[in-house]
Amino acid sequence: MSQGLSLSTRLTIAIVALVVATAGTVGYLSYRNIAGVAVPRALVRLDAHTRSVAVELADIVNDVRADLTGFRDVIGLEEIIALSRDPGTREAGGQTLAQWRARIARRFAAELEAKPHFAQFRIIGAADGGREMVRVDRHAENGRARIVSDADLQQKASRGYFRQAVAAPDGAVLVSPIELNQEYGRIELPPQPVIRVLTPIYAPDGQWFGLLIVNIDLRPAFAAIKSHTSPDTSVYVVNDRGDYLVHPDPEREFGFEFGMPFRVQNDFPETAAALASGEPRQPELVEHRGGTRYGLALASMRLGGGPLVSVIEVIPEEKIVALALQALRDSSLLGGTIAVLCAMLLAFVLARTLTRQLTQMTAAVAGFAQGKPLLVPLNAGGEIGVLARAFQNMVQEVGEKTTAIRREKDVFQSIMAAMAEAVLLIDAEGNIVYANRANQELLGPIELEGTGWRELYDIYQPDGTTLLPRQHWPSARCLLGEQVDGFELVCRRRDNGKSIHVMGSAHPIRDAGGALSGAVVVYRDVSAAKEIERQLRQSQKLDAIGQLTGGVAHDFNNTLTVITGTAEILIENLADRPGMQQIAKMIDEAAGRGAELTKHLLAFARRQPLQPRNVDVNTLVLNTAQLLRPTLGEHIEIESMLGNDAEPAHIDPSQLSTALLNLAVNARDAMPNGGKLTLETGNVVLDEAYAEANPEVAPGPYVMIAVSDTGTGIPAAIRDKVFEPFFTTKDVGKGTGLGLSMVYGFVKQSNGHIKIYSEEGYGTTIKLYLPRASAEAEELAPTAPIKGGSETVLVVEDDAMVRNFVVTQLRSLGYKTLMAANGAETLAQIDAGASFDLLFTDVIMPGLNGRQLADAVKQRRPGTKVLYTSGYTENAIVHHGRLDPGVLLLPKPYRKSELARLIRAALNAEAGADADTGPTVETMDRAGS
Incomplete structure (x- = not known):
């Protein structure tokens, strides 16, 4: 007790002495003049911070401008220029245009991964309406670099920056104003502020080829500006008109993009002159439109020599004084804190000998909680020793159980990672507890907290169109105690529309007492098997139609032969009876229509006899276009875009002419009010990537004929059915439904490929890929005169x-x-x-x-x-x-x-x-x- 009193006495004396010293310090600091010194110093700091932010923003664009200049010399750009202008050219590397584009795309993807401010790289060509040749951007979900497929490349000739690049001289680097990205005709959500840096690309002969463009995503930079701002100040970034690009209230940012401009000169009128001139401005106290006085600093900077951007930072005058007073309070608190710490140090030194073993025990327990070895004082006497030895035994037992649990977890993780089937564990409330790697690969990353994961997906019945109510999901049924085996359904993500066809089972999980504690769902992806099954059914259907066609054609053509010949005889012998001769002509015309119908059936079934030859497709297309003009009518404009270097095709010319006629008639019917029909030829190479996406195609060189119209287009729901026989959207009596199926069968029988592209309301393009000939085109033999004989x-x-x-x-x-x-x-x-x-x-x-x-x-x-x-x-x-x-x-x-x-x-x-x-x-x- 005497030792305790002695310690308390000494601690009291020390604390009183330190408190007295602290009081004296606070009294000394209070004599200083706060307001007279605080305002100028605050404005200086405000100005320095504003200029720093402006310089950092400008450095981002300057770095991109320098990078863009370097990219003009990237390996492969000259090869792309050469191959695009002359597809037959082969560079020293022996690579195709698609391979050079892929190589540059990979280089751009690496740059995108390395530089977080880069949002998009593109090479846009002058040809084909300014079509993108290479586009690399960030994936919307994970932010990783993504090389955009050829099917998603777009035409950009209508964009303002494309027209700027056309007028720019070689070597120029242009920087766009800061705006919200609208590459797809609408503002992206969430809004993405961008600035574009571009440079024109000229061929060695001085002809303008296209442009190289980099999109800078300014969201990280703007977020950094906001996060590095003091809570007492407000930072704005504005353009040369004063429109807010960064504002503490996000609703006021980029208002000019939505038709509601919010400008800084409306809030701080004294900034109008500085924004108009772009000249530097000294920090000063200004008055807000509401009457409050603010300290304001403004720094203007041209980003990469392009748009003028200003950074403005303000702080209320009352805050400046309040901060100075706060500094006074902080000083007092600092003095008090030092006093307390000194008192604690003195108390620790005095009490160390009394609390050594207890401190050692506490430190050992705290270290053990952090994963360090347990070092308790086992030899200590009294209650401390008993507690230390009991704690040591408990730690050993817990360690053994933890090791066993960790071993079981490792085994479980190894099994789940190796499984091809997807596994999903959920608890009784529907929260995801575990999802193995196969599940993540099939359906993408999912949130493991709460039940919100259900909002990521739509579940359909096996037909892929009938929505399955949530209460009928296998997981929901399991949570009601039901066991679901052999279920089949289609799972579709809402964000990207990805669908998979799955089969599996779901079983409820119960605890030791039999209470329902969750469910396990196991399933596998059977999409490929279902697709093969669908293709097999389609093939069997076509084969069945082919068999039926053969039998019909044999008997029907025999009958038509007699009808046709008899009608000819009647027409010749009824010259003096016009009425009867007209009836005979009607019989002959009907027989001709029947013969044409049978011919179309044989073409679809790929059982018509072909006699292919080497054909100049340009000549054939021109001849067909001349025949089409009276057929289509004056309300249809016909344009031919023929490739000068189009190779001959190895094809049956008569069947090809008939196919083009069918496509043109279909296009005419899709343009009842007039329009434009375009016939295009050229050489193409279908690479391995295209063949993977279209398994029936053999990769290699082809001759392409494209027939395009500006008609009503084909709805997506029926786009896959247009090649089926007897399928037609025309009124009864206006079509047999065999035109496109005949074209399809003829192209497939000729070892070619057919592809349809259509968008409802914008027209249709059907491309025929025909096998290239190995020699020059042949001349057609003239028709021999008709004559009989005596043999x-x-x-x-x-x-x-x-x-x-x-x-x-x-x-x-x-x-x-x-x-x-x-x-x-x-x-x-x-x-x-x-x-x-x-x-x-x-x-x-x-x-x-x-x-x-x-x-x-x-x-x-x-x-x-x-x-x-x-x-x-x-x-x-x-x-x-x-x-x-x-x-x-x-x-x-x-x-x-x-x-x-x-x-x-x-x-x-x-x-x-x-x-x-x-x-x-x-x-x-x-x-x-």
Whole structure:
């Protein structure tokens, strides 16, 4: 007790002495003149801080300006210029235009990652309406650098900075005013203040090629200005008109962008002159429009030699004085604090010997809480020793349990990380407790706090369109105690629209007492499998249509052959009876329409016989455009944009002309009030990246023909159905729905690729990618004159009506004829010694087909001349969509003139006749038209 009293006495004496000293210090400081010194010093500090902020803001733009000058010499820019102006050029590196663009894009992405103020790099070309060639920006979700795909590149010729770059000389660097980004025609949300630094790009020959542009995101800089501002002051950043760019109240920032300008001269009238002149201004006390006096400092700076920006910082006069008084109070508190600390130090020194073991115990416990080894005084006596030894035992037991728990956690984390299935654990309130890596990869990062994660997604039934109510979600059902196995649904993120098709199960989790404590949801992504399944169903559907088409074409074309020929005879013999002759012409026209319908069906099913050749696409497109002008009408403007270096395509020219006609007619129907039809050609290379996105495409060089219109466009809901047969949006009787399906089938059968681009209300573009030819384009053979003959033709046809009709037509042309109904009857006549000059046989027959019969006849009589006819060839004489070499085919239905030409050509084919009389599929089609 005496020691305690002694310690208390000494501590009291020390504290009283220090308090007396502190009181004397406070009394001394109070004599100083506060107001007379505080205001000038505050204004000096305000001016220094304002100038520092202005210089830092200008340095950001100056650094970007310097970087942009360096980027003009980036490796690959000259190669892009050369390849864009001449796609056939190959640089020393041997890389394509797409590869050079990708290389520069990766360089820009690295710069973007390294410099937080950079928001976007772009190279914009002068061609194609100022289309972006390279764009690298920051991802909206994670802020990482992102290389924008070709499909998302845009035209920027209408932007003001594009027109500025066109007028700028080589080497110039332009800096835009600070504004809210509106690259997509609207202010981005959240608003993004940007300043653009750009420089024109000129080719070596001095021709303007495009521009290089960098967007600076000023949000970090503006946020730093606000965060580094004292609570007692207000900082504003304004443009040369005084519009607020930075303001303590965000609602007043960039008001001029929304039609409600807020300007600093309206709040501080005395700043108007300084803003107008841009001259430096000394800090001073000014009056606010409300009558309050403020200390104000203003510093103006041109950002990169471009726009004038001013930084203004103000502080109320009463705050300056209050801060000085606060300094007085702080000094007093400082003196008091020093006194208290000294008193505590004295007390510690005096009481150290009395509290050493207790202090050691406290320090050991505090260190253990921070993960340090436990060093308690185990040998201490009394209550301290008992407490130390008990605490040591408890720590050992807790450590063993913690190690076991940590080991189990590591095993759990390893298993979850290795699982291909996504795993989600939620508690009884619906909060996410755990989501493994597969879950994060499938659906993206999710918030693990609260139930707000549910607002990130929409869940649909397997059809992908029927919204699943939240109470029916597998996780919600589990939290009600239900076990959900084998569920199937579609999960779609609301922010980016990404969808995945998943299958899985969900089980409730119960604690040791059986109470529901949460749920575990396990699922896997089956989107790829569902897509393959859809493609398989589509392929099976098309194959089924193809089989049906074959059967219909064979029988229907036989019937049409007789109808067409009979109608021709009637038309010739009814010249003196105009009324009846008109009826015969109607029959002939109807038969022609039926033949065209069958031809479209065969084209879609990819079973029409093609005879491809090397075709000059520019010549074909020009000829087609001339034919289209009377068809489309005067209200449709036709424009041809032909690539000067377009290579020949290896394609059936007749089928290609028909395909272009179909596309043009569809475009006309989409422009009932008039519009513009554009035909474009050029060389393209579809790279590996394009082939990955379109699996049916083989990467490589192609010849492109594009047909574009300015019509109504195609709604997104039906855009995937336009190539299906019999699908049409036209009124009943105004379309068969086979036009686009015929084009689709023809292009696919020709080993090409077709792509449709459309936006409702803005028009449609359909691009045909055709295989390039390996040689020069061929000239078309002239049509041979029609003539008959006196040779003998052996006609083999299983349809009696068609057989009798053909024999009648051949005899009218002067030929002698023999007839047979099938292969067996034909061989019997030959074995009996029948003499003939030409075998004219149907392809599809019971027993021996036409090709098998021809082979059997040639074994008996080598050198026999053969002409095939069929409404559906299957695979007898057509393979991979091409007629077999040396094969002549007369497609059903046919007219008398076509029959005469092909019979004559077949008889002359091996007799040394002029090659010009040798028919092609194209010659036949022209004759038939």
